[in-house]
Amino acid sequence: MDLEQVRAWAREAGAIALRSYQSVEARRKPDRSYVTAADEAIEHLLHMRIRAAYPDHGILGEEGVNHHTDAEWLWAIDPIDGTGMFVSGLPIWGISIGLLHQGRPVLGCFYMPVLDEWYEVDQQGPALFNGQPIEVLRDGLLDSESWICVPSNIHRRYEVRYPGKVRSLGSMAAYVCYVARGIAVGALVGRPKLWDIAAGLAILERAGGEARLLQSHALLDPRQMLQGTPAPEPLVVGAPEAVQMLLEHITLRR
Amino acid sequence: MDLEQVRAWAREAGAIALRSYQSVEARRKPDRSYVTAADEAIEHLLHMRIRAAYPDHGILGEEGVNHHTDAEWLWAIDPIDGTGMFVSGLPIWGISIGLLHQGRPVLGCFYMPVLDEWYEVDQQGPALFNGQPIEVLRDGLLDSESWICVPSNIHRRYEVRYPGKVRSLGSMAAYVCYVARGIAVGALVGRPKLWDIAAGLAILERAGGEARLLQSHALLDPRQMLQGTPAPEPLVVGAPEAVQMLLEHITLRR
Numbered sequence: 001m002d003l004e005q006v007r008a009w010a011r012e013a014g015a016i017a018l019r020s021y022q023s024v025e026a027r028r029k030p031d032r033s034y035v036t037a038a039d040e041a042i043e044h045l046l047h048m049r050i051r052a053a054y055p056d057h058g059i060l061g062e063e064g065v066n067h068h069t070d071a072e073w074l075w076a077i078d079p080i081d082g083t084g085m086f087v088s089g090l091p092i093w094g095i096s097i098g099l100l101h102q103g104r105p106v107l108g109c110f111y112m113p114v115l116d117e118w119y120e121v122d123q124q125g126p127a128l129f130n131g132q133p134i135e136v137l138r139d140g141l142l143d144s145e146s147w148i149c150v151p152s153n154i155h156r157r158y159e160v161r162y163p164g165k166v167r168s169l170g171s172m173a174a175y176v177c178y179v180a181r182g183i184a185v186g187a188l189v190g191r192p193k194l195w196d197i198a199a200g201l202a203i204l205e206r207a208g209g210e211a212r213l214l215q216s217h218a219l220l221d222p223r224q225m226l227q228g229t230p231a232p233e234p235l236v237v238g239a240p241e242a243v244q245m246l247l248e249h250i251t252l253r254r
Numbered sequence: 255m256d257l258e259q260v261r262a263w264a265r266e267a268g269a270i271a272l273r274s275y276q277s278v279e280a281r282r283k284p285d286r287s288y289v290t291a292a293d294e295a296i297e298h299l300l301h302m303r304i305r306a307a308y309p310d311h312g313i314l315g316e317e318g319v320n321h322h323t324d325a326e327w328l329w330a331i332d333p334i335d336g337t338g339m340f341v342s343g344l345p346i347w348g349i350s351i352g353l354l355h356q357g358r359p360v361l362g363c364f365y366m367p368v369l370d371e372w373y374e375v376d377q378q379g380p381a382l383f384n385g386q387p388i389e390v391l392r393d394g395l396l397d398s399e400s401w402i403c404v405p406s407n408i409h410r411r412y413e414v415r416y417p418g419k420v421r422s423l424g425s426m427a428a429y430v431c432y433v434a435r436g437i438a439v440g441a442l443v444g445r446p447k448l449w450d451i452a453a454g455l456a457i458l459e460r461a462g463g464e465a466r467l468l469q470s471h472a473l474l475d476p477r478q479m480l481q482g483t484p485a486p487e488p489l490v491v492g493a494p495e496a497v498q499m500l501l502e503h504i505t506l507r508r
Contacts, residue, residue, distance in 0.1 A: 032398050084399060084419070088437040091345055091369055115345055115368070144286050145338060152401065152419035154409065165338070165406035168422040183342045 001073075003122040006097055006109045009049045013042040013095045014113030017080055021114065022089040034087045039063050042079035042095065050075050060228055062195045069226055074100045076198035081110070082171030084152075091115055096173040098198025103223035108199030110173045119177040119203050127207040129181045136209040136239040137182040148246065149175035149187035151234075158188065158234075162249045176200025179237050180207035186238030186246045188214070194225040197235075204237060211237045217247055255308075255327075257376040260351055260363045263303045267296040267349045268367030271334055275368065276343040288341045293317055296333035296349065304329050314482055316449045323480055328354045330452035335364075336425030338406075345369055350427040352452025357477035362453030364427045373431040373457050381461035383435045390463040390493040391436040402500065403429035403441035405488075412442065412488075416503045430454025433491050434461035440492030440500045442468070448479040451489075458491060465491045471501055 017038045026034040043063040058071030062078045082093030091114035099107040110119040126133040147165035175187035180203045211220040213233040236246045271292045280288040297317040312325030336347030345368035353361040364373040380387040401419035429441035434457045465474040467487040490500045
């Protein structure tokens with residue numbers, strides 16, 4: 001599996017999204033969240049490209065593409081992760097393309113077109129941000145200027161006693177990549193689907209991070225999410241010591 | 255006072271900041287927050303430009319430039335609003351240049367160099383985003399997909415019962431501009447200094463918005479902040495009806 005090829009798909013997808021950026025018209029899905037013509041066009045494009053290159057691979061996509069999800073190799077794609085930000089005309093969104101082998105994320109590409117930022121990993125090399133190796137943060141985890149990513153419903157759903165800052169930035173894939181890049185101490189991610197985080201998880205793990213469930217503290221097993229079901233609990237993501245610290249500082253509100 | 259000239263200063267300042275973006279070295283100020291060589295170089299530059307163009311005007315700057323702050327015309331400048339984001343290598347920060355006449359914000363320019371976004375107003379025209387007139391949001395204020403900007407210490411300092419989303423994005427000036435642009439319903443801003451919001455307030459008011467104090471519900475009077483003292487209480491910003499709604503939904507934690 002060739003990262004250069006995946007990068008070309010992502011670049012093509014980004015060009016589609018940029019055409020409507022800052023003049024987006026959005027529709028509502030049954031859960032009231034937004035979907036745009038760009039989400040659908042990109043998912044269609046990626047579906048075609050993957051089917052042509054790897055006819056025996058499976059595909060799981062946010063906007064309903066489902067193809068052989070029990071295949072040995074499964075692509076999990078989010079055409080635009082951060083659709084709400086995209087609709088608002090803010091820059092933090094991107095195309096997320098992850099590949100799982102027997103339920104384990106092994107390759108990932110998250111591309112943020114407005115910023116021309118690339119977060120990537122393949123089956124051999126280090127996790128990369130714009131071509132440079134990255135690692136999760138292990139120092140200053142409780143510094144007053146350090147920060148964690150939190151969901152946009154933090155004010156209603158969570159009690160957070162973390163002494164640093166919280167940032168709510170609108171893209172789950174970006175959250176996991178910011179942690180992998182070592183700029184965020186960690187992230188709290190509220191019950192993602194596989195397409196939100198498959199690319200991010202592959203990048204995160206190679207950068208030295210892990211993902212655990214908020215309540216049971218177990219490591220996330222992506223095999224539970226292969227049919228498009230959400231993670232069984234909210235996730236906490238970071239270096240193992242950061243995850244440990246965050247599990248002690250974050251609880252669900254009653 | 256000429257917006258074209260202010261824009262030229264901001265562009266010059268942005269070029270300085272972009273030279274170190276994503277490779278920033280930061281120092282700590284006594285309050286532990288960050289300052290960078292770019293903050294200082296930009297404040298020095300703007301100070302020189304303003305002194306040369308308007309020798310009898312006052313200047314109030316984040317990094318300590320204070321010059322005739324009791325003058326009839328006062329420039330309030332934040333060389334980099336969102337220094338924390340700048341240090342992290344995230345794109346949401348900018349150069350904020352506001353002008354007050356007898357304590358009332360009358361001209362503002364907020365420039366976000368990474369995104370090439372311009373928020374502006376002069377003494378005559380409408381509030382502008384990238385040259386297009388903007389207005390605050392008045393509909394869908396309680397929609398589940400609508401959002402407000404909140405401070406990075408929301409998890410410790412505030413109780414927020416708002417039914418939509420919260421975003422913590424790291425720049426007070428950007429918050430006020432996102433409200434003026436009509437993409438955020440409103441913003442909660444924790445006790446800003448004048449340089450953080452002078453440009454934003456000028457833009458916001460022309461876009462139909464207002465700023466009130468969280469506890470007393472009084473309109474903000476920027477004349478209380480002319481010596482660099484923080485706003486007497488946290489602020490709530492938005493269309494008048496959005497501010498009213500937010501004042502009912504947000505309280506300080508004990």
